[in-house]
Amino acid sequence: MAQQDVILVTGATGNVGRQVVHQLLAEGRAVRALVRNPDTAGLPDAAEVFQGDFTSPETLRPAVAGVDAAFLVWPSLPLADAPAVVDVLAEGTGRIVYLSSAGVEEDKEDQGDPINQFHAGLERLIEKSGAEWTFLRSTSFAASLLEWADQVREGVVREAFGEATRTLVHEADLAAVAVRALTEDAYVGRKLMLSGTAPISQIEQVRIIGEVLGRPVRFEEIPLDTLREQMRAEGWTDPDIDGMFAAYATMATMDQPVWNTVEEVTGRPARTFRQWVADHAQDFR
Numbered sequence: 001m002a003q004q005d006v007i008l009v010t011g012a013t014g015n016v017g018r019q020v021v022h023q024l025l026a027e028g029r030a031v032r033a034l035v036r037n038p039d040t041a042g043l044p045d046a047a048e049v050f051q052g053d054f055t056s057p058e059t060l061r062p063a064v065a066g067v068d069a070a071f072l073v074w075p076s077l078p079l080a081d082a083p084a085v086v087d088v089l090a091e092g093t094g095r096i097v098y099l100s101s102a103g104v105e106e107d108k109e110d111q112g113d114p115i116n117q118f119h120a121g122l123e124r125l126i127e128k129s130g131a132e133w134t135f136l137r138s139t140s141f142a143a144s145l146l147e148w149a150d151q152v153r154e155g156v157v158r159e160a161f162g163e164a165t166r167t168l169v170h171e172a173d174l175a176a177v178a179v180r181a182l183t184e185d186a187y188v189g190r191k192l193m194l195s196g197t198a199p200i201s202q203i204e205q206v207r208i209i210g211e212v213l214g215r216p217v218r219f220e221e222i223p224l225d226t227l228r229e230q231m232r233a234e235g236w237t238d239p240d241i242d243g244m245f246a247a248y249a250t251m252a253t254m255d256q257p258v259w260n261t262v263e264e265v266t267g268r269p270a271r272t273f274r275q276w277v278a279d280h281a282q283d284f285r
């Protein structure tokens, strides 16, 4: 892919897409960013911002026209909305790099949870689209812990499954891999398994956050019934809550995967969880 080629980034205001925009610009690439609201996007001036919404696929056409590769982030939208979006992207660009999940299981019709179900569905649509593709199958994002920010400020994080471990990945590492897949041919047709450097329990995550911030923050285990009530209030259904509980129970007892893919693709080791906290210290203060 040539330096002057144009790359479209969807999810450009999100955890990973925003990093992809910055890292592509730092390499001197021509970047288009798809956002729903250009006024609040807060993206660098060097990015060409296009307004578009996946729920109205026709709005994507101006952004996609003449693009060489696209980074696709699928938000929490029904899978039924995806075929038209993938069609528009595949018509307009030769390559789609899709942010997927490490939980997707090959050739399984029923993935067992709604998130992996839509990722598997998106992967299938993209494979059939005729575009070149790369799937970034990621473990949990460290950025998901930003939802603890208020509790960290209070000094107590109340959660269940304190012993549950995850190999949390830094969004900057996901973006660095995305940049290589968008701009080099070596990753076409690859399903890249991506993780952080080590499995860390929730109790340890909280301890490290406190250490890096330089003040005490403790983990407090809450009963599952309390968590269920909180999740119901947030709109979760009971089957999805049960699925989430089962997943966390597994994380407390089974080794979580660590892959070296970030280093293999980018030439530098994945950032540690401690580094992620340091990079987000302001978000927790």
Ligand SMILES: NC(=O)c1ccc[n+]([C@@H]2O[C@H](COP(=O)([O-])OP(=O)(O)OC[C@H]3O[C@@H](n4cnc5c(N)ncnc54)[C@H](OP(=O)(O)O)[C@@H]3O)[C@@H](O)[C@H]2O)c1
Binding pocket: 010, 011, 012, 013, 014, 015, 016, 017, 035, 036, 037, 052, 053, 054, 055, 073, 074, 075, 076, 077, 099, 100, 101, 102, 115, 138, 139, 140, 141, 142, 144
């Ligand atoms: N969190 C994890 O642990 C984890 C792990 C593996 C995979 N993933 C996957 O990663 C993806 C989320 O990535 P992220 O965390 O970088 O994103 P994010 O921070 O959740 O941001 C979502 C992005 O999607 C955009 N968006 C929302 N609705 C849209 C619509 N109707 N049309 C077009 N764009 C829309 C938002 O843009 P605006 O609101 O600005 O328009 C925003 O840029 C999901 O598919 C998730 O399943 C997450």
